[in-house]
Amino acid sequence: MSEPEISSPKRDHLMATAWRLFYRDGFRAVGIDLILAEAGVAKMTLYNHFASKEELIVALLVKRDRELRASIVATVEAAGKSPMKRLLAVFDWLEEWFGSADFNGCVFIRALSEYPEAVHVIHRTAWNHKVAVKAMLAELCAAVGVTNSDGMAETLSLLIDGAIVAAHGTREIGSARVARATAVTLLKAVV
Amino acid sequence: MSEPEISSPKRDHLMATAWRLFYRDGFRAVGIDLILAEAGVAKMTLYNHFASKEELIVALLVKRDRELRASIVATVEAAGKSPMKRLLAVFDWLEEWFGSADFNGCVFIRALSEYPEAVHVIHRTAWNHKVAVKAMLAELCAAVGVTNSDGMAETLSLLIDGAIVAAHGTREIGSARVARATAVTLLKAVV
DNA sequence: AGATAACTAGACAGACCTGTCTGCTTAATT
DNA sequence: AATTAAGCAGACAGGTCTGTCTAGTTATCT
Secondary structure (H helix, E strand, O other), rough: OOOOOOOHHHHHHHHHHHHHHHHHHHOOOOOHHHHHHHHOOOHHHHHHHOOOOOOHHHHHHHHHHHHHHHHHHHHHHOOOOHHHHHHHHHHHHHHHHHHOOOOOOOHHHHHHHHHOOOOHHHHHHHHHHHHHHHHHHHHHHHOOOOOOOOHHHHHHHHHHHHHHHHHHHHHHHHHHHHHHHHHHHHHHHOO | OOOOOOOOOHHHHHHHHHHHHHHHOOEEEEEHHHHHHHHHOHHHHHHHHHHHHHHHHHHHHHHHHHHHHHHHHHHHHHHOOOOHHHHHHHHHHHHHHHOOOOOOOOOOHHHHHOOOOOOOHHHHHHHHHHHHHHHHHHHHHHHHHHOOOHHHHHHHHHHHHHHHHHHHHHOOHHHHOOOOOOHHHHHHHHO
């Protein structure tokens, strides 16, 4: 409800600061007061833009979902026309992400973890992202010529999420390459 | 430090109560006071057994790690002598776990998420579990005759953790079957 | 110049947090 | 019977949490 897409400098700045702190330390670990102090913004400004901390978190997840998928799409497009190269570009994107300086796991998996109840709006919002990514993968699989593109997308999703968890646990990029190599093996078997 | 393996009724009861609440709601979401109230135990009793909340959490993760791996081993042993059946029994174990009434994700992935910093003792303890499971998988793979058993174990770990995340997001057991079918495909290709 | 909207600082409520301390009771052991 | 260990209830400290409210300030628009 309420206007979902309004943008303003203060709102954007609050979201950027909140994102940085939440992603670094966790949603429950970071309080509103810290976000306000770091952003240099008054408390009522936050509560004029967001009804609650929960709504702020949901807005951040929705925004991050859009940006992340757009980033994947850009990498896929840059990979050229070959459907196979385009699909595998997702794993290259993954490897680059794991290697970035501020990588700290997947915020959606972490949101699922911090708000574990199935009915919680943050839990559901986080899972929506994974569903959307799986749909992207299914399209890329279909372009490659995979008959059961939904099934293959589901499998690739497992590999990707597993690789993200491993990268968070080890701080190494290797799991992206393992996932990619496994994807190649699986795709060779069906195309 | 301090005696790591002491067991007492009060300590066990505290750990059981704490486990239930932490697993249901999360580590940061559950306070010491709630655990004490639910357990019917005085605060000083808790702090006589554990130096801090953090130490309690670590003790719970270590205990859960032992129990969980023992449960997997039991399932593997019950699967008979065929190395392939024993390896695939892990995925049957997974499916049964996903279907259990109180399944609420993997507490280790959730601990990685709630304590995202690499150096945090809870983060490291949680990851230790994943390393230990991977070692189990490598042994089972070697018994099957997989040459690169460590590599295959790494891949299967990705599938398993991905399946856990998916089961937590969907509350459905299907991801266990997808992971199992993928494992069969991969194993057929190398054995 | 007057009105409107956005932002500010800061107090405030009421609850919760972890961890410590004290004084008392129970139970087992010697 | 005396000692020791374990657990009890509850106060306490010092801080943090989300969210509300007030009153004053800036800036824009008509």
